[in-house]
Amino acid sequence: MPDSDHPRDFQSLPLQQPLLKNLEDLGYTRLTEIQAAALPSIVEGRDVIGQAKTGSGKTVAFGLGLLHKLQVEQFRVQALVLCPTRELADQVARELRKLARAIHNIKILTLCGGMPFGPQIGSLRHGAHIVVGTPGRIEDHLRKGNLDLGEVQTLVLDEADRMLDMGFQAVLDRILAALPQRRQTLLFSATYPRTIDALATRVLRDPLKVEVAAAH
Ligand code: ADP
Ligand code: MG
Numbered sequence: 001m002p003d004s005d006h007p008r009d010f011q012s013l014p015l016q017q018p019l020l021k022n023l024e025d026l027g028y029t030r031l032t033e034i035q036a037a038a039l040p041s042i043v044e045g046r047d048v049i050g051q052a053k054t055g056s057g058k059t060v061a062f063g064l065g066l067l068h069k070l071q072v073e074q075f076r077v078q079a080l081v082l083c084p085t086r087e088l089a090d091q092v093a094r095e096l097r098k099l100a101r102a103i104h105n106i107k108i109l110t111l112c113g114g115m116p117f118g119p120q121i122g123s124l125r126h127g128a129h130i131v132v133g134t135p136g137r138i139e140d141h142l143r144k145g146n147l148d149l150g151e152v153q154t155l156v157l158d159e160a161d162r163m164l165d166m167g168f169q170a171v172l173d174r175i176l177a178a179l180p181q182r183r184q185t186l187l188f189s190a191t192y193p194r195t196i197d198a199l200a201t202r203v204l205r206d207p208l209k210v211e212v213a214a215a216h
Contacts, residue, residue: 006036013039015068015134017073018102026098032057037210042186043068047207050201054214058158059095060188066154067099069184070129074108077147079154081132082175084162086112092158093132106130111147113137121146135163142178149178155201160189162194169199176203 007013008098009030010023023029031039031137034052042048042065050058066079079090083089093110100106111133120137124146131138131147141147157163163172183206189196192211202205 007031007040008036013064014043015064019064019067019099022099022102025101027198028060032060032141034058034210034212035061037212039064041208041210042184045069045184046159047185048187049204049209050212051188051190051210052188052212053190053194058188059092060099062154062156062158062188063092063096063099064128065184065186066156067103069153070103070106072103074128075107075127076151077128078151079130079133079156080138080149080175080179081130081156081158082135082138082154082163082172083132083158084134084166084168086114086134088134088159089134096130096132100130108132111137111141111148133166135175139171139174140145142175149175150180152179153183155179155183155185156174157185157187157189157199160187160199161193164191164195164199169195172199182201 010028011020034050034056038048038061040049070078081092082093087108089112093108096108107128108130109128111120111131113134113136187200
């Protein structure tokens with residue numbers, strides 16, 4: 001059961017009107033448990049650790065947070081979402097595009113390994129507001145000077161436990177070094193082993209920890 005002081009529906013959240021209207025059009029009315037617990041703090045700009053299973057609505061939780069503060073007239077990368085695999089990155093980008101339908105001219109770019117570099121470099125030259133990708137390929141683009149993360153305001157580590165399981169710790173550290181210190185960081189993980197706790201302690205600032213036992 002959600003706490004009684006948690007919001008129950010999207011329309012009670014202090015989100016921009018176009019985002020709220022789009023949620024209504026999408027048929028999203030009631031908040032899932034993780035959304036109810038995490039979204040108020042995410043929208044306020046606080047760092048949040050969210051522990052919840054797949055299918056609990058985490059993408060909508062961090063997606064609304066980063067879209068809410070995004071300034072579409074500033075054509076630079078303002079949000080970076082790191083995912084363990086290309087499939088997950090594609091899934092996140094798809095959900096973000098749905099949530100962002102009300103924001104005109106927004107550019108969401110996916111940068112994943114296993115895809116040719118050429119088109120990604122071409123897209124980066126055109127610019128983007130949001131980059132979703134896998135750590136290895138993001139680091140490649142950073143090293144080659146194709147990608148500037150110096151203006152990122154929101155960093156999302158999605159399925160962080162899987163990223164660590166896949167050995168991305170050192171790559172994550174090198175990506176973090178390219179980000180501004182002053183930013184909002186949101187970390188999501190299905191499990192919370194000690195390695196994730198250590199990562200969160202290093203990377204997040206005074207985070208709120210939200211734990212949701214099961215999807216339904
Ligand atoms: P997770 O990242 O936790 O696995 P997702 O954010 O991908 O979960 O959400 C799972 C599915 O539930 C998606 O298809 C999404 O569109 C849908 N969904 C998320 N939140 C809501 C909501 N509040 N109301 C209705 N559908 C939702
Ligand atoms: Mg997810």
